[in-house]
Amino acid sequence: MGRITGGEILKRVLEKEGVRYVFGVPGDQLYPFLNALHESSIEFITFHDEASAAHAADAWARETGEIGVVTGTVGPGAANLVGGVYPAFTENIPMLVITAQNQTFRSYPDHGSMQALDQYALFKPITKWNAVINSWDRIVELTERAIRTALSEKPAPVHIDIPSDILHQTGEESHIILHDRENYREIKKSSGNDELIEKAVNMLLNAEKPLIHAGGGVIRSKASKELIELAEYLQVPVTTSISGRGSIPEDHPLCLIPQSYGAIGAQAEADLVLLIGSKLGDLDFFGRPPMWGDVENQKFIQIDISGEQIALNRPVDLAIVGDAKEVLKKILFLIKKKSKKREALKKNEEYKNYEKQWSSEFEELSESEKIPIHPLKAIKEIRKFYPRNAVSVVDGGNTTVWAHYINRVYEPGTFLSSSAGDSGHIGTGVPYAIGAKLAFPEKDVYCITGDGAFGYGVLELETAKRLGLQITFMVLDDNSWGMIKSGQTLYYEKKYVGVDFSEIRYDEIARAMGCYGEIVENPKDLRDALKRAKESGLPAVLDVKIDREQIPPDFQTLATIWLEGCEPPPKEELKETNAMKKI
């Protein structure tokens, strides 16, 4: 036994936890930790920007169910991490954020050091727990505690801030006692209270029009099989939150695509909702009428891993705190014991028909052969090109809305998009795709992104190239912040402010970094371009020049919901626009 640094201890705790990658940007305060990783099963993946590194760690955690680990150095490094930690926090993704801090003798409080920053305070609002580790002897204890906290109950990012003198400090190796996972954290989740589960079963069997609403918790607990089995056994329609997409295939006869007429109708008309792993957030209309039933007429059973999430946005009639998969297993067992498998219901077919009616307009537009290319045409082609189990990453404003219409999701863990989630954070596309491909090297990964969103992570194409990851990035290029421009078109008489870019050749940027790049201007070329991109074996960018005049058909509806409570522009300023003329 010899003497080891604080950085070495940190590495050993992470190894014990089974961490495969540390994502980050290096810094000199991190030297001892980086040096320790030189001899490790853990690979350090360097990025060009800390936020991108955090997004990649976030994607890794979403895809594997393991904790994502990201690091940045003191001051600007830590500050740049914030944008990447925030989406993980809003969407309950377990992440360990490690920042280096200036030496203990000159931090907390700082007295004018270069790069000084109160990182403890900075990360407080976007982490579940954080700590400054100001003693070599407490690195194991506090890092294990951080991991335990990130993964328990409602998962979320946690943060440890380690002064550089603590990372550099050496001590006797024999003083360090590491633990296996099961010795410092929960390994198996709670399966819920049996009495409450029995009550839930009776409520489900007695309901006339039950509905299941599945959130991201279903995906994270890997409960899709049980979800589908329950829905099929009772012939209950299933709606999902955006983060729950993929928990049931979107072409399943009982699945209703989020926000489609079918889904909203079923949500409004159900007499009982089994809500699993979802907080009913903004994109679920907070569980409010008219998109959901009145509290008096619609009962709710909520299953959630965290008691804190119960009745967050709507009162419930029965709350079960437990892991979705474990609770659903018990529910299924009792249901099968108490009742026979039900026949298909005509009402469910009607909901599916309403959904088809909702999507028919989009399907029609996706057949357009016009130049410039209609965004839906491009999305249709890329979805058609890749198999059902491909991971699709979606990023952007209008791009996310267009993709929602026709980019179908069929399997758990095959959809990533923080811009369709609670953070609405654009710019996650490239790093999310990198994190997803590292998690599933055998799967195809494609990314549909707007050009504005792509700009945030464009340099990470080099990261993908360095790692040898074939990912196809389809950039829907309208040379603008398209969503904001759409709003200025519809509501402010095209008085554009801050929404236009000059022409950028994203395919050329890609080639400059050793990636594959191609510009696509004719819809007829899309399929062959996708083929060439995939066959290149490289990260590939298809710069698809899309029709800049197109505005998602229900943009006005979305804007009304997002800006609820805001005074609309005065009617006097209103002019009939193309979108309004459209019927």
Next chain:
Amino acid sequence: MEFGSEEYLKKVKEVTNNDTKYIDMIKNENTSYTFIIDPEPENGVEKKIVLGYTIKNGIMDEIWLGEKNTDFVISGKYGVWVDLIIGKQSVTSAFLSRKLRISGEFSKILKLASPTEYWLKILRKIPTEFHGNYSKYNIRGE
């Protein structure tokens, strides 16, 4: 023509049943609606207007002022109805933002959203005089 008057309703029925595209869009529909248009004294609209109509196989069969039992009851402030008619707000957005309250089968209402948007466009053919402060949005019609 005064919005919500007998004369206005008569014209609504006429333009609706003369529009072949609309008839085609709702050709298999059999349903009935009540619209409750709530007053806004602060904008000079003092009276509540209640009207209803039935659709039989895609044709507007009957239209009336007053209350009757119908499949759907849709209510909202006068200004919201004005927004819908002049095309400032879509029907779906008015529903989803809770500016219009609905009683009836919600999924069916959503299914009929597109034909209803089109129908509102048809109504813009009618010269319309709105009440109170909303008179500044009067429609010249065709």
